[in-house]
Amino acid sequence: MKMEELFKSLTKKAKNIVITTHIQPDADGIGSEIALCLALRQLGKKVICVNEEPLLERYRYLDPDHCIISYDDYIAEIEQEKRPKHIDLFIVADTNTLSRIGGRLQTVVPNAKNLLFIDHHPAPKELAAIHCIDTEMAATGELVGSLIKSLNIEFTHTMAYALYTSIIIDTSSFRYPTVTGNTHRLIGELMDTGVEPPEAYNKIYGTKELSFIQLLGNVLSRVKSTDDKKVAWLELNEE
Numbered sequence: 001m002k003m004e005e006l007f008k009s010l011t012k013k014a015k016n017i018v019i020t021t022h023i024q025p026d027a028d029g030i031g032s033e034i035a036l037c038l039a040l041r042q043l044g045k046k047v048i049c050v051n052e053e054p055l056l057e058r059y060r061y062l063d064p065d066h067c068i069i070s071y072d073d074y075i076a077e078i079e080q081e082k083r084p085k086h087i088d089l090f091i092v093a094d095t096n097t098l099s100r101i102g103g104r105l106q107t108v109v110p111n112a113k114n115l116l117f118i119d120h121h122p123a124p125k126e127l128a129a130i131h132c133i134d135t136e137m138a139a140t141g142e143l144v145g146s147l148i149k150s151l152n153i154e155f156t157h158t159m160a161y162a163l164y165t166s167i168i169i170d171t172s173s174f175r176y177p178t179v180t181g182n183t184h185r186l187i188g189e190l191m192d193t194g195v196e197p198p199e200a201y202n203k204i205y206g207t208k209e210l211s212f213i214q215l216l217g218n219v220l221s222r223v224k225s226t227d228d229k230k231v232a233w234l235e236l237n238e239e
Helices: 003-013 027-042 057-062 071-079 140-150 157-170 181-191 197-205 210-220
Strands: 016-021 046-051 068-070 087-093 112-119
Touching: 003 087, 003 112, 003 140, 016 027, 027 046, 027 057, 027 068, 027 087, 027 140, 027 157, 046 071, 057 157, 068 071, 112 140, 140 157, 140 181, 157 181, 157 197
Parallel strands: 016 046, 016 087, 046 068, 087 112
Antiparallel strands: none
8 A cells, every 4th residue: 555545544543543753753744743743633533742841942943833742741631621531543653663752652552543654764564564654755754745745735824834945954955865856846845835935944043942052062161182183072071
């Protein structure tokens, strides 16, 4: 079964869907799960993104619709009977192993009728054959964009912004050889919704948390070099 057919089959049958990504998530995982969540909600599905930890401040601008909640909040809603415990479809984006979604969140997986990995990283052939895994995609966000299009859903600005960010980050601004014409064609479709590259770039690279700046300053102060200044290095300890 082709990936698009598998994806459409599983999502069509599911009413209650949970989406997650790996621990210490990057923009590819976060953008992918947000776009998936919003797309599937358009089909009338009850969808929520549940991550091991709360969404970091630096990524909150990608989630104006509050698609993502933490594991703790998810469990609290189940206990308060605001959300069903049973899951029809559990989607894992940007990784193809459950060990990377977090120990607490792994305890939720047995409540799911079906499990689906959506990823662009290498995986065993037997796993790739029954999940949506495509290593020729430049980012999971590119794969998610393709899957959303297979549902005949038009990208909203929020969906497009999330996917644009995921692709920009995971390709290091289109520097990697996995970037293809299809990648750029999808980027064009995302921009057609009103995504502004200068604004997106500033959000991604122009804004840093104070803790990051302080760490960077600490690290750079430790740089050493050879006498001829041709080789430089630094050392970091666990502290």
